[in-house]
Amino acid sequence: xxxxxxxSPSLSVQEGRISILNCDYTNSMFDxxxxxxxxxxxxxxxxxxxSSIKDKNEDGRFTVFLNKSAKHxxxxxxxxxxxxxxxxxxxxxxxxxxxxxxxAGTTVTVRA
Amino acid sequence: xxxxxxxxxxxVLKTGQSMTLLCAQDMNHEYMYWYRQDPGMGLRLIHYxxxxxxxxxxEVPDGYxxxxxxxxxxxxxLESAAPSQTSVYFCASSYxxxxxxxxxxxxxxxxx
Numbered sequence: 647x648x649x650x651x652x653x654s655p656s657l658s659v660q661e662g663r664i665s666i667l668n669c670d671y672t673n674s675m676f677d678x679x680x681x682x683x684x685x686x687x688x689x690x691x692x693x694x695x696x697s698s699i700k701d702k703n704e705d706g707r708f709t710v711f712l713n714k715s716a717k718h719x720x721x722x723x724x725x726x727x728x729x730x731x732x733x734x735x736x737x738x739x740x741x742x743x744x745x746x747x748x749x750a751g752t753t754v755t756v757r758a
Numbered sequence: 759x760x761x762x763x764x765x766x767x768x769x770v771l772k773t774g775q776s777m778t779l780l781c782a783q784d785m786n787h788e789y790m791y792w793y794r795q796d797p798g799m800g801l802r803l804i805h806y807x808x809x810x811x812x813x814x815x816x817e818v819p820d821g822y823x824x825x826x827x828x829x830x831x832x833x834x835x836l837e838s839a840a841p842s843q844t845s846v847y848f849c850a851s852s853y854x855x856x857x858x859x860x861x862x863x864x865x866x867x868x869x870x
Contacts, residue, residue, distance in 0.1 A: 690861050746859070748793075748802070
């Protein structure tokens, strides 16, 4: 049973607009959340993370929001650029068990 | 900077054949991991290692074996391949337990 769910397999957004990617989790023990980005024929690369003691973390155009009560996090990309077209994976870990649980991924396409 | 290198990149096997995927990292990382990626399933951890000479089971270990004889190498073996093992396999490494994962480019395995 998947503990991290990305219910939108794909997202299409116009260049310059905001991309919002959503992720839900079921394990209340998760306390560290990450987003990885993957281009075709490449391995995933780390993008941004957030600890459960925070509700927001920002890094340039990328912001991750965490809503612990709803067990939901989102990734905002503003403004979206063509180079952001990729698959984005949400991942989570719990306490000292640092093994990551990954979502199925969301494919983002940024239209010119 | 090679980072994490996986060989081979592609392989086609017949049911019952055996093979080994090699992962090599040049970052002196202690921790290494093998994941598989399947459509709609995200990345699932097969086995991992917390140091040279150690291995541990992940989420989906059945049908696979691993070895970490040298710190820089992590081998994933399939003794008797099955069609259910058709997947893209990713190796990753990290400096610390819970640290950022660095992934290889992936190995696409097809079992007929």
